[in-house]
Amino acid sequence: MTFVPAPELARSHGHHVRLEGGFCSSSGCGATTLPYKNICSACGCKMNPHVFEPRGTVLYTTTVVTPPPGFEERTPYVIGLIELEEGGRLLAHIVDSGTEIESGVRVEGVVRRLYDRNDGGPLHYAMAFRVTTRS
Amino acid sequence: MKTYITGIGTTSVGEHWDKSLRDLALEAAHQALTDAKRSPDEIGGVWVGSMLSGELSGQSHLGAQIAGLLGIVAPSVRVEGACASGGLAVAQARNALLAGESKPVLVIGVEKMTDHTATEVTGALMQAADHEAEGVFGVTFPALYALLAKAHMEAFGTTRAHLSAVSVKNHANAMHNPKAQFHKEVSQEQVELAPRIADPLTLLDCSPISDGAAALVLEVEPTDRSVELAGIGIGTDTVDLASRASLVELAATRRAAERAYRVADVTPQEIDLAEVHDCFTIAEVLAIEDLGFVEKGEGGRATARGVTAREGRIPVNVSGGLKASGHPVGATGVKQLCELTLQLRGEAEARQVQGAEVALAQNVGGSGGTAVVSILKRI
Numbered sequence: 271m272t273f274v275p276a277p278e279l280a281r282s283h284g285h286h287v288r289l290e291g292g293f294c295s296s297s298g299c300g301a302t303t304l305p306y307k308n309i310c311s312a313c314g315c316k317m318n319p320h321v322f323e324p325r326g327t328v329l330y331t332t333t334v335v336t337p338p339p340g341f342e343e344r345t346p347y348v349i350g351l352i353e354l355e356e357g358g359r360l361l362a363h364i365v366d367s368g369t370e371i372e373s374g375v376r377v378e379g380v381v382r383r384l385y386d387r388n389d390g391g392p393l394h395y396a397m398a399f400r401v402t403t404r405s
Numbered sequence: 406m407k408t409y410i411t412g413i414g415t416t417s418v419g420e421h422w423d424k425s426l427r428d429l430a431l432e433a434a435h436q437a438l439t440d441a442k443r444s445p446d447e448i449g450g451v452w453v454g455s456m457l458s459g460e461l462s463g464q465s466h467l468g469a470q471i472a473g474l475l476g477i478v479a480p481s482v483r484v485e486g487a488c489a490s491g492g493l494a495v496a497q498a499r500n501a502l503l504a505g506e507s508k509p510v511l512v513i514g515v516e517k518m519t520d521h522t523a524t525e526v527t528g529a530l531m532q533a534a535d536h537e538a539e540g541v542f543g544v545t546f547p548a549l550y551a552l553l554a555k556a557h558m559e560a561f562g563t564t565r566a567h568l569s570a571v572s573v574k575n576h577a578n579a580m581h582n583p584k585a586q587f588h589k590e591v592s593q594e595q596v597e598l599a600p601r602i603a604d605p606l607t608l609l610d611c612s613p614i615s616d617g618a619a620a621l622v623l624e625v626e627p628t629d630r631s632v633e634l635a636g637i638g639i640g641t642d643t644v645d646l647a648s649r650a651s652l653v654e655l656a657a658t659r660r661a662a663e664r665a666y667r668v669a670d671v672t673p674q675e676i677d678l679a680e681v682h683d684c685f686t687i688a689e690v691l692a693i694e695d696l697g698f699v700e701k702g703e704g705g706r707a708t709a710r711g712v713t714a715r716e717g718r719i720p721v722n723v724s725g726g727l728k729a730s731g732h733p734v735g736a737t738g739v740k741q742l743c744e745l746t747l748q749l750r751g752e753a754e755a756r757q758v759q760g761a762e763v764a765l766a767q768n769v770g771g772s773g774g775t776a777v778v779s780i781l782k783r784i
């Protein structure tokens with residue numbers, strides 16, 4: 271991967287830092303989407319935009335030690351598959367929580383800089399998650 | 406109508422610093438044409454499978470380019486479906502024959518990867534993931550398969566040792582394959598003590614970065630050394646892992662296999678040997694379950710018991726698989742069929758599975774967004 275170009279970064283900003291996704295408008299369907307798409311792939315109905323609360327539980331994690339270009343400085347980093355409280359799943363960085371993270375632990379969102387490209391271009395921020403300390 | 410593999414060709418797989426993308430493609434193609442006793446002017450169409458030629462060799466437009474270099478003026482198309490590009494190219498070529506193309510058709514799979522650093526190749530391969538949901542956040546392929554491994558371990562009690570058994574077996578098998586990338590046996594301890602790539606996966610759970618090409622000729626009439634390409638199924642699933650209904654199977658494999666078994670009119674129990682897409686050790690565990698060789702959840706234990714060994718009930722990856730014979734990604738799906746053709750012809754020499762009549766290949770793109778399952782029969 272090369273650095274994300276500025277127009278794409280602007281276009282994706284809502285998804286990357288606010289979890290802008292959607293819920294299916296059909297009452298019986300319940301499907302979610304993240305990032306947002308306008309038509310439900312489960313039933314074909316319209317998806318209503320929804321900003322997800324950045325809270326959920328960890329299903330599985332792994333620690334990446336062989337990064338793609340741009341991610342060298344933050345390596346090693348933890349990637350987790352997260353189930354959001356409101357429904358839906360996503361893959362995200364897990365920060366400030368070490369590498370030994372048990373399945374089922376609760377996490378909360380925190381916006382972080384993914385990398386510093388060091389060339390004057392736009393910085394890439396994204397929603398990361400950390401293990402919840404408050405009860 | 407039936408279709409037959411009438412000629413095959415493969416380069417050795419590894420680091421070919423002295424050979425370019427085109428050198429590799431032409432070497433395999435000329436071998437296949439010679440093996441089929443066909444000249445370029447007899448060919449009715451060319452399908453070239455490659456994933457990364459644009460990214461790593463600065464070369465797109467591979468269909469016309471490779472055909473032109475071969476002196477073929479028939480229609481030529483490049484096919485891309487990540488690591489399943491080769492299997493998809495074979496499927497498209499077969500479809501042309503089924504649609505009425507009467508001339509022999511040529512399929513080439515090729516990848517040139519070792520001119521670049523591991524970081525650059527890791528980045529290029531991430532194009533097989535969902536860019537907006539995965540790639541943009543630095544989610545690598547080892548990470549995706551590591552999450553699948555964690556899910557399988559939690560659901561079925563699959564262990565680190567079960568994953569190691571896949572690597573140990575495939576490295577042992579590659580000792581008998583002169584064109585394999587590695588000729589070095591590994592022990593369970595070596596697999597588990599190798600550098601971590603994405604836990605629980607170590608370097609020796611991962612297929613290598615490889616250069617290589619494979620080619621085959623398909624025809625509607627058999628020759629004396631032909632093997633029947635009895636059925637191909639293509640299955641798809643969401644490219645991004647988080648949208649999958651299940652993380653303990655590759656549904657695309659199951660869907661592709663259902664179709665391939667039906668078209669070829671065989672059952673999983675009738676398969677004598679298989680080449681499956683072990684890009685990571687967990688992928689072989691998933692494959693032997695999703696193809697119906699063992700019960701769901703038993704893939705790790707079955708491998709550790711030797712069920713898939715060369716002398717086992719269903720030999721899997723006798724070539725050494727992607728793990729040890731190498732994974733030139735766009736070539737892999739074609740290379741698997743070349744290997745199985747050798748087996749069904751009885752020409753696999755030291756790795757020959759005696760009495761093999763029916764064989765299966767499974768080729769996967771990405772973390773399971775695409776799967777191609779092909780079934781070959783001795784005639």
Ligand SMILES: [Zn+2]
Nearest residue numbers: 294299310313
């Ligand atoms: Zn819906």
